[in-house]
Amino acid sequence: MAETLLEVCELAVRFGPVQAVKWASFSLQSGQTLGIVGESGSGKSTLLWALTRLLPDAATLNSGEVWFDGEDLLRLQPARMRALRGTRISYVSQDPMTSLAPGLTIGRQMTDLLYREPWSKREKWQRAIDALDWVSLPDPAARMNMYPHELSGGQRQRVSIAMALMLGPDLVLADEPTTALDPTLEVEILELLQRLQRETGCAIIFVTHHLGVVASLCDEVLVMKSGEIREAGPVQNVFTEPQDDYTKALLRCDPAQIETPTRRLPTMSEALERPVQIVQGPLERIGPEDAPVLRVEDLSVTFTRSGLLPPVLGGWREEIPAVRNVSFDIRSGETLALIGESGSGKTTVARSIMGLVRPDSGRINLNGSELTGADAAGWSRAREQVAMMFQDPAGSLSPRATIAEQVVEPLIVHGRRGEATRARAIELLTQAGLGEAYADRFPHELSGGQARRAGVARALALSPSLVVADEPTAGLDVSVQGEVVNLLNALQEQMGLSILLITHNMSVVRHAADRMIVMLKGELVETGPTARLFAGAGHGYTRSLIAASYHALPDQQQTPNQERKLHAVE
Amino acid sequence: MLGYIFRRTCLGVAVLILAVSSLYVLVQLAPGDPASAMLGPRATPAIKAEFAERLGLDRPMPVQIVKYLGAVAHGDLGTDLRSRLPVREVLLAHLPHTVQLVAAAMLLAAGLGIPLGCLAAVKRNGVFDRLIGVLSVSVIAVPSVIIAIYGMLLFSARLGWLPAIGAGEGGVWSALHHLIMPAVAVGIGWVGYLARLVRASMIEVLSANYIRNARSFGLTEPRIIRTYALRVAVAPTITVLGVGVGYMLGSAVFAEIVFARPGIGKLMYDAVILRNYPVTLGAVLASSALLIAATTAADILNAIIDPRFKEGQEQ
Numbered sequence: 001m002a003e004t005l006l007e008v009c010e011l012a013v014r015f016g017p018v019q020a021v022k023w024a025s026f027s028l029q030s031g032q033t034l035g036i037v038g039e040s041g042s043g044k045s046t047l048l049w050a051l052t053r054l055l056p057d058a059a060t061l062n063s064g065e066v067w068f069d070g071e072d073l074l075r076l077q078p079a080r081m082r083a084l085r086g087t088r089i090s091y092v093s094q095d096p097m098t099s100l101a102p103g104l105t106i107g108r109q110m111t112d113l114l115y116r117e118p119w120s121k122r123e124k125w126q127r128a129i130d131a132l133d134w135v136s137l138p139d140p141a142a143r144m145n146m147y148p149h150e151l152s153g154g155q156r157q158r159v160s161i162a163m164a165l166m167l168g169p170d171l172v173l174a175d176e177p178t179t180a181l182d183p184t185l186e187v188e189i190l191e192l193l194q195r196l197q198r199e200t201g202c203a204i205i206f207v208t209h210h211l212g213v214v215a216s217l218c219d220e221v222l223v224m225k226s227g228e229i230r231e232a233g234p235v236q237n238v239f240t241e242p243q244d245d246y247t248k249a250l251l252r253c254d255p256a257q258i259e260t261p262t263r264r265l266p267t268m269s270e271a272l273e274r275p276v277q278i279v280q281g282p283l284e285r286i287g288p289e290d291a292p293v294l295r296v297e298d299l300s301v302t303f304t305r306s307g308l309l310p311p312v313l314g315g316w317r318e319e320i321p322a323v324r325n326v327s328f329d330i331r332s333g334e335t336l337a338l339i340g341e342s343g344s345g346k347t348t349v350a351r352s353i354m355g356l357v358r359p360d361s362g363r364i365n366l367n368g369s370e371l372t373g374a375d376a377a378g379w380s381r382a383r384e385q386v387a388m389m390f391q392d393p394a395g396s397l398s399p400r401a402t403i404a405e406q407v408v409e410p411l412i413v414h415g416r417r418g419e420a421t422r423a424r425a426i427e428l429l430t431q432a433g434l435g436e437a438y439a440d441r442f443p444h445e446l447s448g449g450q451a452r453r454a455g456v457a458r459a460l461a462l463s464p465s466l467v468v469a470d471e472p473t474a475g476l477d478v479s480v481q482g483e484v485v486n487l488l489n490a491l492q493e494q495m496g497l498s499i500l501l502i503t504h505n506m507s508v509v510r511h512a513a514d515r516m517i518v519m520l521k522g523e524l525v526e527t528g529p530t531a532r533l534f535a536g537a538g539h540g541y542t543r544s545l546i547a548a549s550y551h552a553l554p555d556q557q558q559t560p561n562q563e564r565k566l567h568a569v570e
Numbered sequence: 571m572l573g574y575i576f577r578r579t580c581l582g583v584a585v586l587i588l589a590v591s592s593l594y595v596l597v598q599l600a601p602g603d604p605a606s607a608m609l610g611p612r613a614t615p616a617i618k619a620e621f622a623e624r625l626g627l628d629r630p631m632p633v634q635i636v637k638y639l640g641a642v643a644h645g646d647l648g649t650d651l652r653s654r655l656p657v658r659e660v661l662l663a664h665l666p667h668t669v670q671l672v673a674a675a676m677l678l679a680a681g682l683g684i685p686l687g688c689l690a691a692v693k694r695n696g697v698f699d700r701l702i703g704v705l706s707v708s709v710i711a712v713p714s715v716i717i718a719i720y721g722m723l724l725f726s727a728r729l730g731w732l733p734a735i736g737a738g739e740g741g742v743w744s745a746l747h748h749l750i751m752p753a754v755a756v757g758i759g760w761v762g763y764l765a766r767l768v769r770a771s772m773i774e775v776l777s778a779n780y781i782r783n784a785r786s787f788g789l790t791e792p793r794i795i796r797t798y799a800l801r802v803a804v805a806p807t808i809t810v811l812g813v814g815v816g817y818m819l820g821s822a823v824f825a826e827i828v829f830a831r832p833g834i835g836k837l838m839y840d841a842v843i844l845r846n847y848p849v850t851l852g853a854v855l856a857s858s859a860l861l862i863a864a865t866t867a868a869d870i871l872n873a874i875i876d877p878r879f880k881e882g883q884e885q
Contacts, residue, residue, distance in 0.1 A: 049782075052786065054782055054785055054786055056777065057694075082788045082790065083788065084788070085785070085786055085787060085788030086787035086788035086789075087788060090786060090787060093782070093783055094779075095779060098778060098779035098780060099779050099780055099783050100780055100783070101780045101781075101784065101798045101801075101802070102780070102802060102876055102878055103801050103802055103876040103877070103878075104797065104801070112784075112793070112797070113787045113788075113789070115789070115790075115793075116788070147877045147878070149877070149878050160783070163787060164787075
């Protein structure tokens with residue numbers, strides 16, 4: 001029987017007037033994995049960082065005890081606390097892009113961490129190389145002299161993990177370690193963590209909003225909602241027989257768990273007893289005879305980077321092909337999903353359609369008019385017909401103007417000031433599911449889901465025929481995700497919109513898209529109806545993406561004690 | 571990195587050529603001509619024409635510029651119209667005083683401003699932070715001329731601790747003794763400015779993810795602040811200091827006049843008054859070169875501290 005490693009009693013954290021964590025109590029056995037799930041803002045990360053007192057200054061610890069190995073971490077002397085950090089308790093944080101210091105080499109940062117060890121400089125360097133090798137980072141000795149910005153996101157996360165585990169801690173606290181990564185990378189990193197845990201026997205607390213990750217990786221789970229622990233217990237029990245209504249709703253809302261594609265995803269606000277409504281799946285909804293709204297032929301885009309000086313004076317010039325010979329079309333009333341890992345050129349395709357990037361060759365035809373070679377007036381007309389929903393909804397709204405003002409701004413830009421009335425703004429907000437009450441608010445007064453809705457309302461202002469939605473569900477928890485997908489689907493049915501859905505959330509694709517196109521390294525590798533590709537994709541990359549999106553829940557696995565396996569990626 | 575340094579230096583030289591050419595034009599456009607100034611009101615037009623021809627002032631402007639640049643490339647800056655000495659020698663005699671002054675002012679600004687800003691950021695909203703804030707704004711607000719004059723009244727005239735004028739005669743101690751007041755006059759405002767700047771960027775950096783990560787690995791606080799935070803936070807300061815050399819050269823003119831320091835600033839001032847073209851141009855050339863060297867050095871230093879800087883700039 002394993003012994004108790006960590007015991008948290010009545011922990012409470014306050015951020016100004018907001019009680020972020022409300023009297024949380026739980027315990028963790030050594031060598032076990034605990035998952036903490038909950039929507040964004042539920043206090044799960046705050047709880048995690050509070051354990052070793054690494055909260056920002058704005059947060060105050062009200063009360064509680066954190067017992068680790070016979071000591072209360074919240075009342076330790078700072079020096080004693082520091083001695084535990086890195087050696088016995090360490091963290092892997094969310095965003096690999098910002099978790100390593102920018103101006104120091106990987107080797108410097110890794111050897112700095114060993115400052116307490118009695119080894120020589122040379123030995124520290126060698127141990128750091130070994131640690132990088134251990135996390136399967138290719139060519140570790142050369143990476144030691146590189147700076148973080150020279151590594152990809154996945155590689156940096158490997159470095160972070162190596163740093164967290166190289167001193168053999170008993171407890172690793174992972175704060176959404178895969179959220180910022182592509183689905184295929186996510187699987188690789190999770191597999192790595194599993195392997196390292198087997199090899200070191202450390203306990204892990206895993207904060208995530210990905211239910212599948214918890215199901216396939218954790219022994220125990222805590223479900224958090226507005227700072228409270230709503231349900232706790234072994235993953236098996238919680239996922240198969242949830243007791244709390246919130247847990248039930250959360251599980252119900254996970255689109256990966258709904259077998260048949262449906263255009264109405266369940267949301268939190270619905271009654272729990274209602275069965276999941278299957279609304280006419282996207283299969284065969286659009287016939288090939290429907291006229292294309294957008295036709296892209298042989299699109300190629302190359303980016304040129306060059307130095308300040310011409311090459312003869314020691315300057316440099318580099319050509320990066322971003323998109324090569326991509327052709328596709330979107331029919332009226334159709335949702336086309338554009339899928340690919342970061343850097344595969346999908347955003348460049350979207351930017352070419354909006355006229356924000358000049359293609360080298362190829363043709364873009366919108367509603368019968370040719371856009372390549374169009375003049376400014378032609379592009380202006382085109383932009384009235386294509387609306388963009390930006391990836392970061394809060395960041396793409398101005399913090400200084402009310403929602404109503406911003407929603408009708410496209411009308412003003414296109415010289416239709418007369419139509420840019422408050423009444424029109426309220427009409428658009430109502431269409432997007434935000435009432436009049438939101439018209440005079442400022443963006444910071446909206447939640448993530450509400451900001452997305454404001455983005456939808458703004459996209460609809462010019463009554464476009466095509467909406468380009470760039471990662472509309474990124475960073476949202478499953479329930480809000482469902483709301484956004486439902487909204488887009490409903491608007492499509494009402495207004496006959498065509499939607500270009502750029503995403504790597506394959507669960508959303510399965511429920512919302514009629515057809516999908518898959519890009520890899522700037523080229524189109526696969527295209528076809530969503531249902532057909534999910535039934536059996538031709539390209540290995542598509543298969544691995546689809547496999548990565550299914551995380552089996554415990555009840556769907558044959559034997560609970562069998563080693564849990566994630567879907568491998570070729 | 572060597573390639574980057576080479577490219578920055580090329581760019582610096584290009585900027586210098588452009589600066590000198592445009593200054594050449596500006597000096598010629600300024601009212602008054604050297605012939606009248608040098609030869610006095612009673613000079614006949616024939617004598618003036620001969621004087622202009624001797625200096626090459628009758629040729630078309632582009633030809634004059636190319637000729638001047640060519641001569642500069644060979645180290646020939648012309649002849650001082652008054653002392654008849656080569657301008658190069660005149661400059662070399664004055665330059666060290668200005669370089670010392672600006673360097674001392676920069677040392678003062680960086681040596682006090684960066685640690686104070688750092689301290690203010692670490693002890694944010696504490697008594698130290700408030701005090702440093704008030705002092706910073708005060709020293710920024712007072713013009714350096716005022717500080718120079720009151721400093722002279724207090725420390726030279728009344729207390730007699732510091733010499734009022736000159737740059738010292740021989741000996742390092744004498745030079746340093748004479749340097750204190752001008753350097754404080756030129757640099758004290760920058761102490762406040764840098765303290766504010768470093769405080770703001772330190773606060774931003776200290777809330778970064780990688781700082782929390784470094785803490786989570788148990789690194790000690792002094793190490794985190796020195797190598798993880800300050801290293802990044804100091805980058806905007808280096809850029810500002812590079813440009814700041816230009817402003818300091820400007821304040822150095824006043825300081826050198828007030829303290830009668832025989833530096834480039836004073837030389838330039840006297841030369842402009844006397845329409846002493848070769849010296850004016852030479853002095854401007856020297857101070858432009860100083861400024862360009864400083865900004866180039868700042869860029870290179872930034873690229874060494876944070877390798878992302880180089881890429882950001884060349885994109």
